[in-house]
Amino acid sequence: MKIIETVGIVLKTMDFKEKDSILTFLTRDAGKKAGVLHGGKSVRSGNAAKAELFVINHFEYSEKPSAEMVRIRKCELLESFPPLRKNYAKILHANYFSELMLQCEIPAVESQEYFDLLMDTLAQLSTAKTGIEIKFNFELQLLNLLGIQPNMETCVQCEGELWQKQSGRNLSPKFKVPYQLDAGLGGIRCPKCCSSNSSAVYLHPGSLAFFRERHTSLHASSAIRPTHNNLKELDQAIFVYFRHYFGRNLKSHALLKENSWKS
Numbered sequence: 001m002k003i004i005e006t007v008g009i010v011l012k013t014m015d016f017k018e019k020d021s022i023l024t025f026l027t028r029d030a031g032k033k034a035g036v037l038h039g040g041k042s043v044r045s046g047n048a049a050k051a052e053l054f055v056i057n058h059f060e061y062s063e064k065p066s067a068e069m070v071r072i073r074k075c076e077l078l079e080s081f082p083p084l085r086k087n088y089a090k091i092l093h094a095n096y097f098s099e100l101m102l103q104c105e106i107p108a109v110e111s112q113e114y115f116d117l118l119m120d121t122l123a124q125l126s127t128a129k130t131g132i133e134i135k136f137n138f139e140l141q142l143l144n145l146l147g148i149q150p151n152m153e154t155c156v157q158c159e160g161e162l163w164q165k166q167s168g169r170n171l172s173p174k175f176k177v178p179y180q181l182d183a184g185l186g187g188i189r190c191p192k193c194c195s196s197n198s199s200a201v202y203l204h205p206g207s208l209a210f211f212r213e214r215h216t217s218l219h220a221s222s223a224i225r226p227t228h229n230n231l232k233e234l235d236q237a238i239f240v241y242f243r244h245y246f247g248r249n250l251k252s253h254a255l256l257k258e259n260s261w262k263s
């Protein structure tokens with residue numbers, strides 16, 4: 001039996017017996033774990049706040065190689081991101097991030113990268129005005145961690161050029177008509193190769209240009225500012241991309257989409 005001490009972010013909670021909860025949490029050091037938190041449903045036990053979604057706890061747990069769940073020995077609340085909990089749109093975003101993390105296979109050795117990404121993203125979301133751009137940055141970084149970054153250099157179908165040099169060193173889209181992100185082929189189709197299959201989503205040249213720049217720099221201060229429409233197109237394209245990769249729909253996306261693009 002091993003005893004492990006680490007921090008973890010609660011991704012999922014389930015009622016268990018009368019007063020307990022089963023927590024699924026992403027640890028910094030050991031991948032995802034699940035275990036019973038005694039008194040997780042009881043306010044009097046003082047443990048209810050530690051069984052909330054998206055809180056960061058310090059865990060001490062023991063683990064047997066054959067057991068499905070760990071045994072939580074100690075659990076201390078470290079951070080609960082209060083502003084996040086008071087805003088419905090932010091909760092929808094956090095739900096979506098959690099669902100993505102629940103879908104990912106996270107080996108223990110890569111745990112910290114996933115943990116840091118989620119922790120930083122929740123912290124940003126907690127203080128930001130809106131989550132729309134934070135979500136896009138999260139998705140880009142997750143694509144990198146999973147090693148499934150789309151190929152944006154040449155057309156994935158004909159290998160033709162997608163970009164042309166403009167004044168200075170900036171690349172701009174070669175065509176003025178829509179391209180596609182094709183999840184099946186893992187990259188961009190040039191306008192000549194666009195096809196009507198369910199894993200290909202149209203992207204206007206402006207959305208593609210922003211996608212490439214943010215993908216390359218991963219800094220929110222990039223030179224190209226996204227329009228509402230850029231982010232909306234990319235939302236759909238990346239949704240389809242993840243759906244293809246995971247082989248299933250992300251349930252939390254429907255509500256998030258409805259809430260983000262209603263205007």
Ligand SMILES: [Zn+2]
Nearest residue numbers: 155158190193
């Ligand atoms: Zn092509």
